[in-house]
Each structure stands twice: as structure tokens, then as C-alpha cells.
Amino acid sequence: MQHAPFTALARVYDAIMADIEYDAWADFILSYAADAGRQPRTALDLACGTGNLTRELCAAGLNVTGLDASAEMLHVAAERLPGVRFVPGDLRTFELHQTFDLVTCVFDSLNNLTEDGELRQALERCRAHLAPGGLLAFDVNTRVGVRELWEGDSIEGVEALPGGQDVHYHWSHRYDAARQLGVVQAFCRIMGDGAGDEAEEFVETHHERGYDVPELEVLLREAGFATWEIVEYPDYAPPEPGTARVWVFARRETV
Template sequence: MQPTRPFSLLASVYDAIMSDVDYDDWGRFILATVTARGWQGRLALDLGCGTGNSSYPLQRRGLEVIGVDASAEMLAVAQQKYPDIQFLEANFTDFELPWPVDLAVSVFDSLNNLLTPEAFLLTAERVWHHLTPGGAFMFDVNTTPGLRELWEGSRAEGWVGDIYYRWEHSFDEVTQLAKVEAYCTDSERAFTEVHFERPYDPPELRVLLAKAGFTEIEMLSYPDGTPASEEEPRVWVLARKP
């Protein structure tokens, strides 16, 4: 069976498989964190919005949200679920928004799909370009400890209704990339998608974000928002546009 394009066929079963993910609390955490630091605004970008699950908690809390994702299939699901949210198909590294935003978010290790520092920098520069002065950029990423130690050789599998899924993880010490082989089957079809992630650690993130023009860069842990440790498997990052 040949692997399909990432986040294409997976779009039809993604929400069922991820039904236990607390997107709403991520939205709460993001807004609590930025408002505690004096942020104010009403326009938000959700970069890597997928099927819209991370966009809706922001809209529900009063923000006007535009979701951006590279997968047309994921966006089709998002638009059907949330017709009042605007969604845009675009790449992370060169997207254009119809208006500036006060807040940009990217959750569930979406930015780990950027497989080179150059791609991350281009993305950060696009976000900086579209933020209003004083705007905030908040996202989470898997770090090297997270991908190397938690992913290497691990497997996640189970049933959700009539959907069976099996995700096998590995980490390549040469390329420093993690691979996910996602196999899914339901009553109609079976398919495999292969996804890659690159880890990003706090020292590198600080350099890349500063190069893009961001200041007040913080590395935080979830859910308490305290400073992240060096061995944190996943860090939340907050940066501001002056």
C-alpha cells in the first residue's frame, strides 16, 4: 500500500481519532497567558488549523479567527463544521492574510512539520509581518527529548467506532527527524500516511524568533505556564512583536 499525501485521507477520520484532545483548554491557556501579559486584541490567526478544532475555542471566546492550513481536505472538514470562521488554504512559509491580526497561534506541534530551520524562519517572518504592533505569537512544539525519547519505537493504536488506527513512531539520529506511519481503516477503505517532524529546542527557537523580529520570547510549560525546563518534551512559546 503506497502512503498517501499527509493530512489528505486522514482528514475524514482525524476528528474521531483525536476526540480526546482538549483543544478548548489550549484556547483557554493561550488567552489566559497572553492577557496576563497585557495583550489586547480581537483578530486572530490559527496557523495549521486543520479541521478547525483549535480555531473554535478562540472564536467562542470572542475573537474573530482566520484559519490557515495547507491541506484542502482538512479545511473542507473545518468549513463544514464552523461555517462562521474563515479558512484559507496556504503554505506556512508564504501565506498572505486579508488583514493584520493581533494574535497568532499554532498548536498540536504543527510547526514541527517545518523540517528545516530556514522554513521555520520564513514562517516566523510571515507571522511577524501579519501581526499588529504589540501582537503575540504563541505556539507549542515537540523538542528533541520529546521526539527522541517519547516517540522512538512507540506505537499508538485503537478503535474509535468502526475506525481502527495504528500510528508507529521512530526517530532518525542521522537526519534528526521523527517519522509517523499512520495506518487507518474503516468499513470502506484502508490507507497509510507518512508524516515527518523536526524537533525544535528552546535555544534554537530563541535565535530563530529573534531573527524574525520577535522580542519578549518565553518558553513555558502547560498547563501551569511556568518556565519550561531544558528536558521538557513539549514547550509552549510566547513571543511579541514590538
């Protein structure tokens, strides 16, 4: 059964993504901030999903607010981190009426903004929610990264779920050259528990648009940022022409 992106997936997301290095990403972001002379105390984690980066930022001592457009993802996040504030919101239009020392958006979430102007809108909202001197940190897949997302254009496996069930997943990727979009079809089957429950199946289709460094620089400038650095993970090196994913650190002016 077809579902909207990031809805049915919430139930199995953490099992499938158990190996993702959110802890290292948090350290990467906070180390950059420290090297820049910043010691953030508050953070806004955009497209927070089930709260994986949120959890790591909280563990580092930050007061974190998580925001996501998916009610299903936020429900899981709130159950995992009951002391954290989670709010629904659209990356293009959110308004929380407060500012933060740090704004984050990781795991190519901004690539889901596929229409002209949408990423600029999101960057404008990020800047509006940064305190003076605050830092925006995000990663995006480049055009190369969106065209060549996975070797062999598919990934699959079986992972255990809480409660004794397993999820079998098979995700396939193709590149839509006419629209210049990556298309991921995420198929999941939640196995029956052996006590009479039948297997459940669902499919979500996700689209990503790649953003190269020159495009990002234009959009950052148009969004009002004057200072930024675009680097590779994990060594902060300048991106190469064939880099599949880049990290962006942009600062709001202090006055």
C-alpha cells in the same frame, strides 16, 4: 494505500483526536494574553486543520481566520464552522494582506517544518501578520520530544465515525538519527458498514524536526521578535532540560 500527509487523515482526524484538550489550550493562550494586558479581538489560527482550536477561539468571542495547507482538512473545517473564514496557505509563504491581534499554531504543527530555514520563514510570516503589540502563541516538540514521542513508540485504538462506521488506527513512531527526524507512520482502516461496503485502508507518513529552546530563541530573534517567553504547559513554568514540548509566546513591538 500511501497518501500525502494530512489528506486522507482529514476524514477520521476528529474521531481519533476527540480527547485532545483544545479548549484547555485556548484557555492557556488567552489567559496568558490577559495576564500580559492583551485582549485580542482578531486571531489567525495557523495549521488550523479541521478547526478544533479555531472553534474554541471563536467561542471565546474572537473573530478568527483559519489557515492550512491541506484542502481536505479545510473542507472539514468549513463544514463544521460555516461562519468562519478558512483560507489555504503554506506556513512558510502565506500572505493575507492584513494583521491580527493574535496568531496561533498548535499541536506541534511547526515541527512539520523540517528543512533548515523553514521555521524562520514561518516565524517571519507570523510577525508580518501581527498587529503592533500582537501576540504569537505556538507549541513545538523539542528534540527530546521528537525522539521519544510516545511510550512504546505506538498508539492504536478504535473510534466511531459519523454515519455508523468505525476507524481502527495504528500509528507507529521511530527516530531517524541520521536525519534527526521523528517519523510517524499513520495506518487507518475504516471498517465496512455491514451493508456491503468494504473496509478502506490508508497510510500517511509524517516527519517532525525537534527544536530546543536555544534554537527557538535564535530563530525568534532572526525573525524580528524582540520579546518572548518560552514555558511549559499548563503552569507557565520554565522548561527543564528534558522537557518534551514547549510553548512560545512572542510579542510584536507596539511601535
